[in-house]
Amino acid sequence: MDMTAVGTKGTLHLHDFIIPYEEKEASFYAATESGFDDLVTKWSTQPSKHVIKTDIPQEARMVREFARLVADIKFKNAKPEKKWPAISRKTQLVLDAVKASIERGFEPVQIQE
Structure with a gap:
């Protein structure tokens, strides 16, 4: 794709x-x-x-990173990393824009933060 x-x-x-x-x-x-x-x-x-x-494949990297983040919070009393909510939100904005573009006949779509 x-x-x-x-x-x-x-x-x-x-x-x-x-x-x-x-x-x-x-x-x-x-x-x-x-x-x-x-x-x-x-x-x-x-x-x-x-x-x-x-x-390792990307899917395994995602699972490994998620497990590391959870272990840090659970066993090391670490705070959740601040970057992941922002990265997740930006990724979702891009995917929503791609979907909107497809639904509108592949017209350009502006991404609003």
Whole structure:
């Protein structure tokens, strides 16, 4: 499943958004401050490719991270990490926008925080 997000400061393109082609590797392209050349025949700045490699599949990483977070709270009296609610909310906003775009005939959708 491909996904492209276009914003005022750049673009993000994922070729394997939901399930990566490889179990232990995923990649994406990102571009910032991009635009076209003077003749509008090509991009002035090429997107850069980023490859993320893991020792185990992403589903196992999610379970491992969740178990670590719970264990820290339960056994080390740690406070819940503050970043996860924000990351979860932003992920849901993107998924809701994708769904809304599909329902509107693939029209662009603005994401409101």
